[in-house]
Amino acid sequence: MSDLKAGVPCLSATIPQLIKSAGEHFGDKVFIVDGNYQLSFNQLLTQSRQLAAALLSRGFQSGDRAAIWAPNMYQWVIAALGIQTAGGVLVTINTRYKGSEAADLLRRGSVSILFSIGDFINVNYPKMLATEDIGDVQEIVVFNDSIEGHSSWENFNRSGEEYLTKYGSEKLDQRIDEIKPTDLSDILFTSGTTGSPKGVMTSHEQNIRTFKIWTDLLGLNENDRYLVINPFFHSFGYKAGILAGLMRGTTLLPHQVFDPEIILQRIESEKITIMPGPPTLFQSILSSPNRHKFNISSLSKATTGAAVIPVELITKMREDLGISTVLTAYGLTESCGLVSMCRHEDSDEIVATTSGRAIPGIELNCIDENGKIAAPGTFGEIVVRGFNVMHGYFENSTATAETIDDQGWLHTGDIGCLDIHGNLSITDRLKDMFITGGFNCYPAEIEKQLTQHPFIASCAVIGIPDERLGEVAMAWVVLEDNCDLDEQQLINWSRDHIANYKVPRQVKIVKTLPLNASGKVLKTELRRAAII
Numbered sequence: 408m409s410d411l412k413a414g415v416p417c418l419s420a421t422i423p424q425l426i427k428s429a430g431e432h433f434g435d436k437v438f439i440v441d442g443n444y445q446l447s448f449n450q451l452l453t454q455s456r457q458l459a460a461a462l463l464s465r466g467f468q469s470g471d472r473a474a475i476w477a478p479n480m481y482q483w484v485i486a487a488l489g490i491q492t493a494g495g496v497l498v499t500i501n502t503r504y505k506g507s508e509a510a511d512l513l514r515r516g517s518v519s520i521l522f523s524i525g526d527f528i529n530v531n532y533p534k535m536l537a538t539e540d541i542g543d544v545q546e547i548v549v550f551n552d553s554i555e556g557h558s559s560w561e562n563f564n565r566s567g568e569e570y571l572t573k574y575g576s577e578k579l580d581q582r583i584d585e586i587k588p589t590d591l592s593d594i595l596f597t598s599g600t601t602g603s604p605k606g607v608m609t610s611h612e613q614n615i616r617t618f619k620i621w622t623d624l625l626g627l628n629e630n631d632r633y634l635v636i637n638p639f640f641h642s643f644g645y646k647a648g649i650l651a652g653l654m655r656g657t658t659l660l661p662h663q664v665f666d667p668e669i670i671l672q673r674i675e676s677e678k679i680t681i682m683p684g685p686p687t688l689f690q691s692i693l694s695s696p697n698r699h700k701f702n703i704s705s706l707s708k709a710t711t712g713a714a715v716i717p718v719e720l721i722t723k724m725r726e727d728l729g730i731s732t733v734l735t736a737y738g739l740t741e742s743c744g745l746v747s748m749c750r751h752e753d754s755d756e757i758v759a760t761t762s763g764r765a766i767p768g769i770e771l772n773c774i775d776e777n778g779k780i781a782a783p784g785t786f787g788e789i790v791v792r793g794f795n796v797m798h799g800y801f802e803n804s805t806a807t808a809e810t811i812d813d814q815g816w817l818h819t820g821d822i823g824c825l826d827i828h829g830n831l832s833i834t835d836r837l838k839d840m841f842i843t844g845g846f847n848c849y850p851a852e853i854e855k856q857l858t859q860h861p862f863i864a865s866c867a868v869i870g871i872p873d874e875r876l877g878e879v880a881m882a883w884v885v886l887e888d889n890c891d892l893d894e895q896q897l898i899n900w901s902r903d904h905i906a907n908y909k910v911p912r913q914v915k916i917v918k919t920l921p922l923n924a925s926g927k928v929l930k931t932e933l934r935r936a937a938i939i
Contacts, residue, residue: 458489525552841870
C-alpha cells in the first residue's frame with residue numbers, strides 16, 4: 408500500500424512500526440492515564456518490547472496466538488501491543504463471558520498464552536476456567552492478583568527484561584523486521600446465525616489504514632483526552648481507541664464500568680475532550696438528574712452508532728451537552744470495524760438518520776434479492792468491498808465463502824438503502840441480530856445456550872424494545888414433557904450460564920412455537936405477540 412510507510416505514526420505499515428514511530432514522535436507525552444498510573448509513548452515502546460521478549464523466551468513464534476480476557480486497563484494495552492510486537496496474533500475475549508464461553512474461544516483459537524484479570528466485579532476469571540478444557544493454553548498471566556498456579560504480571564515482564572539482558576535485542580528486532588503489513592494482527596470472534604462465534608482475521612495494514620481515516624474524519628489529535636468506554640475486547644475499543652490514540656498522540660483514559668454519574672465526574676475532573684459510545688450512553692447522561700452539577704464543557708467530540716438514533720438525541724448532544732462534533736458511523740468486525748461515517752458538515756438529521764457515506768477507498772452498495780445493485784432509496788442487503796474486508800474466518804472456509812463472494816463483496820446481512828448522496832440508512836438485519844446497550848446479540852447463539860438447560864425442548868429468541876438498553880432478549884420456550892420450570896427460574900439459570908447482556912429479560916413458556924411450512928420458527932409472529 409503506497410501511502411503507508413515507517414516514520415510517521417498514522418502512516419506506519421505494521422503495528423510494531425506504529426508503536427516505534429509514536430514513541431519517537433510523542434516521546435514523554437502521556438499516552439495512558441489509568442488511575443494513579445501513567446504511561447508515556449516512550450514507556451509504552453519499552454514495555455511492549457519487554458513483554459514481546461517474555462513471549463520469545465517461551466518459544467512464542469510468529470503467527471502464534473495469545474488472548475486477553477480483561478476489562479479496560481493499562482495492562483491490556485501493553486499485553487496487546489506486546490503480543491503483536493512479538494509477531495503474534497491478538498485474540499480478545501468478552502469480559503462478560505462465562506468460563507465455558509471463554510474456554511470455547513481459547514480452544515478454537517488455538518491460543519497458547521492467556522492474559523487475564525484476577526478478580527473483577529466479584530468474579531475471579533482464572534477460577535472460572537479451572538474445570539474447563541482450555542486447549543493449548545500453556546500459561547495464564549494474571550494482571551492484578553497473585554494466584555497460585557498462574558504467572559503474575561510482574562514476574563512475566565521481569566522474564567522479558569532478563570531475556571533482553573541476556574541475549575540483547577537482536578532476536579526481537581529481527582522478529583519485528585519480519586512482520587509484514589499483510590500479516591494477521593488480530594482474530595476477533597463474532598457471532599453469527601449458526602450460534603457459534605467465528606474468528607474474524609484482519610491484518611496490520613488494514614487496521615491502520617481504516618483508523619487513519621476515522622481519525623482524519625473525526626479530527627482526533629494530540630491535544631485530545633479520550634475516555635475509552637467501548638471495551639478493548641471489541642473492535643472499536645481496541646482499534647478506534649488504542650490504535651487511533653497511537654496514530655495521533657492522543658491521551659487515553661480507560662474506563663471499566665458504565666455509570667453515568669461516574670462518567671460525568673471523569674469528564675469534569677480529567678478534562679475529557681472525546682468520548683465515543685453507543686446512543687444509550689448519551690441518553691443516560693442526558694437523563695441523569697445530576698448532570699447539571701458537572702462542568703463537561705471540555706467535551707467537544709463524540710461518535711455514536713449501532714442503533715436507530717432519534718434526531719432529538721443528536722440535537723441534544725450538541726445543544727444540551729455542548730459537543731460541537733457529533734458523528735455517526737457504521738461498521739462490523741468483518742470490515743475492521745468501519746464502513747461508513749458522517750462528515751462534519753452534515754446536518755443533525757443526516758447524522759441521526761444515516762450512518763454517513765462510505766469511507767475513502769472502499770465500495771458500498773445495497774443489493775436486491777437477485778444480487779443486483781438497488782437503486783437509491785431502495786432497500787437491499789448492504790455489501791462492502793475494499794481494503795477493510797477481513798481475510799476470512801479463522802479455520803472456517805465454508806463460512807468465509809458464504810460471507811465474501813467471488814467478486815470480493817462482503818455480505819453484511821444488514822438491510823439498508825443509500826440515498827442519492829451515498830448516505831447509508833440501516834433498517835433491519837437479515838440475521839435477526841439486535842443490539843443491547845451497544846452489544847450485538849444474536850438469537851441463534853442465545854438459543855443454542857438456552858437449550859443446554861435439561862428442561863428445555865426448544866426455544867426462540869427475539870429482541871424487544873427497552874427504554875434504557877435499546878433492545879433486550881425475550882425467550883419463547885417449549886419445555887420437555889413432565890418438566891416444570893417458571894420464567895424467573897430460567898432467567899436465574901441464564902445469569903449463571905450466559906453473558907449478562909444476552910440473558911433474556913422476559914421469558915414466555917408456551918406449548919408450541921409458530922412454524923412455517925419448512926419448519927422454521929415464524930419470528931414475525933413472536934414479535935407481533937410480544938407487542939400485544
